[in-house]
Amino acid sequence: MRSVTFAIVGCGTIACKHVISMAACQEARLVAVCDLNAERMEQIAALWHEESGEEQKIAKVAEFRELLADPSIQVIVISTLSSLHAEFAKEALQANKHVVLEKPIALSLQDADDLIRIASERNLYVQVCHQLRYRPLMRKIKDLVLGGELGEIRMGVANLRLNRSISYYQSANWRGTWEHDGGMLLNQGIHIIDLLLWYLGKPQKVYGELSSVHSFKETEDMAAGIISFSNHAKGIIEANSITLPANLEQSLFLLGEKGTICLGGGSLGRIDRWYIEGCPNAAEEARLLMKDTNEHLYMYQAMVDAILGKQHAELIDASEGKRALELIFAIYLSASTANVQHFPLSEFSTSMMKMR
Ligand SMILES: NC(=O)c1ccc[n+]([C@@H]2O[C@H](COP(=O)([O-])OP(=O)(O)OC[C@H]3O[C@@H](n4cnc5c(N)ncnc54)[C@H](O)[C@@H]3O)[C@@H](O)[C@H]2O)c1
Incomplete structure (x- = not known):
């Protein structure tokens, strides 16, 4: 029954979530x-x-x-x-293992491109853990965008107002370093x-600004980005990890030609607005979907389905995983050069930020 075999490297905080999801996934x-x-x-x-x-023994x-x-x-x-x-991930792919990453x-564009290339050359699956894409409410928004119900999206705003204390950064020595973590946008905002x-x-293109307040870490505490999309849409990112006295919220605002969606709350679990022209029941349907937050399990199920060749399983492959990464890198580069950055970026590594 449980036919797809996994190993986990890195048994820290988030590994618990992986194990719980894996256990809930029958195969x-x-x-x-x-x-x-x-x-x-x-x-x-x-x-x-x-x-x-x-009960079968686990190798350690x-x-x-x-x-x-x-x-x-089969999967690492x-x-x-x-x-x-x-x-x-590169080593795992070179050893013919699929990867949940x-x-x-x-932490560099070169590494991201290498990953994309190796996975494609070897015909192996990479499932990047942007699990929110598997939350039914987020999938519904994607379907509304693809189906044109929201019309052209004219603006998107992502806010992140969090608090990460000194004890969070002291809990592991890689946190808050450019070389091993990469910054608040990369860790929390991505x-x-x-x-x-x-x-x-x-x-x-994007223009970004960063600010550092706390000296107990190297990376940014506040970030702002203004993005232009090819269809003239605008995007705004406003993020900080020093909100007092604790996390306030994350919010995502989408302004479409025919509707407005705004999610808020600690983990985007609150609907502040769900308006779609000509669909009076849309908000009610969305509220029902909102209750399902089993995205981590669905992410595993998609990976298992892909490996078993069961059905068309939509994975978040390495090139999808590069999208937010490249935008964040561009904000970092923009902030450190005081210049607008155009896409695609040619080169970036978070360790470059150490020198700036
Ligand atoms: N998808 C999400 O929502 C989500 C949430 C939290 C964290 N994360 C990501 O997960 C990663 C881990 O975060 P965490 O909070 O669990 O960190 P953590 O510090 O709690 O765990 C990392 C683990 O890796 C182990 N490790 C270090 N070097 C190793 C090596 N050479 N070989 C084997 N194990 C080694 C450490 O001993 C530690 O147990 C981070 O990259 C973070 O960005 C993702």
Whole structure:
């Protein structure tokens, strides 16, 4: 029954979510875990047994490359600190493993392009963890955009008003560093920026500004971006991780020719406006959909379906994972050069920000 085999590398905070989703996915089976920290491997293995009811022993290895040599593993889930994502994903693909890859997919454009190329050359699946795209409400908005019910989208605004305390940055030494984390937009902002681009399309140019307030970290605390899209639509990003005294909200606003959608709340779980011309029941239908937040499970199910060749499963491949990444890189570059950046970008790595 559980026929698609997974291994997880990186058994930290987010790994729990992966295991719970995997266990809920009938065809997925965890066979190995990898971390430098033995206790975390034990915890993740125990969580798997508890959630899945499966008793079969889980292999525990400290060295990632041992997973690559194991022919019983089909998919490697990469949930380590961000600076290891691209390196581990490339190695996994080169060893003919499919990959579930945490965001951000890479910390440089070169690494993102390498990933796209290797996955395509080897005909392997990469599922990037922009799980919000699998939330039924977000999918509904995409269908409205594609179906033309909202008309042309004229403006999109993504707000992120969060609080990440000193203890958050001290909880792991990679957090808040350009070399290993990449900044608040890349870590916290990337999901909502991915949605903004999913709905609005290809950006043409962006102007960005950044500010750093706290000295206990290297990366930005505040960011602003103004985006122009090829169809003359405008996008605005306004984000900070120093909102007092705690997280306030994330919001996503879409202004269409024939409707307006605005989501708010802690995790975009509140409908502030859902208006579509000529559809008086649209908001009511959307409120019903809003209750379903099983996006992480649907993301796993899509990966399993793709591997089993069951049905047309829509994955978020590495080139999709590059979209928000490239926009954030362009904001960083714009802020550090005080110039508008045009797409596509030719070169960027977050470690360049250290020097600026
Ligand atoms: N998709 C989402 O919603 C979401 C949410 C949170 C975090 N994330 C992403 O997940 C990643 C991990 O975040 P986290 O909060 O779980 O971090 P974490 O620090 O809690 O966990 C990272 C784990 O990687 C392990 N690790 C480090 N080097 C390793 C190596 N060489 N080999 C094997 N294991 C190694 C660490 O020991 C640690 O257990 C980040 O890139 C983050 O951006 C995604």
